[in-house]
Amino acid sequence: MFKVRDLMTRDIVSVRPSTPIYEAMQILVDHGVTGLPVVAEDGTLQGIVSEKDMLRLLYEEHVENEPVEKYMTRRVVAFEEDDTLIDVCEALIQNNFRRVPILKDGKLVGIISRSDIIRYILKLRATK
Numbered sequence: 001m002f003k004v005r006d007l008m009t010r011d012i013v014s015v016r017p018s019t020p021i022y023e024a025m026q027i028l029v030d031h032g033v034t035g036l037p038v039v040a041e042d043g044t045l046q047g048i049v050s051e052k053d054m055l056r057l058l059y060e061e062h063v064e065n066e067p068v069e070k071y072m073t074r075r076v077v078a079f080e081e082d083d084t085l086i087d088v089c090e091a092l093i094q095n096n097f098r099r100v101p102i103l104k105d106g107k108l109v110g111i112i113s114r115s116d117i118i119r120y121i122l123k124l125r126a127t128k
Helices: 022-032 049-060 085-094 116-127
Strands: 034-037 045-051 099-104 106-111
Touching: 022 034, 022 045, 022 049, 034 106, 045 049, 045 099, 045 106, 085 099, 085 116
Parallel strands: none
Antiparallel strands: 034 045, 099 106
């Protein structure tokens, strides 16, 4: 069975809870990603801030450059690096998010997105 650690992206772009929201927005755009893990200084996952979270800024009339923690999603589905890829795939199918953080001992060590799994499926099919 394929393990999460075999597919996860280890080079993770993340932000701190105190990162200004417009800085996080720029990081998201610059890196071409749809969401950013939010981690404490010790690497502990605190949440995720996504494009969807940032869209709320359009509705706020006088938006200051508030910290990411004001906008991030705090309840995050995450997996351990020893979990199976099937478990991650099921979560992505059943939920309305595009990526899941991967943890080891509560610390962020990777991320897997829908597109990562799609590329992996193509790679598997090409070898048959």
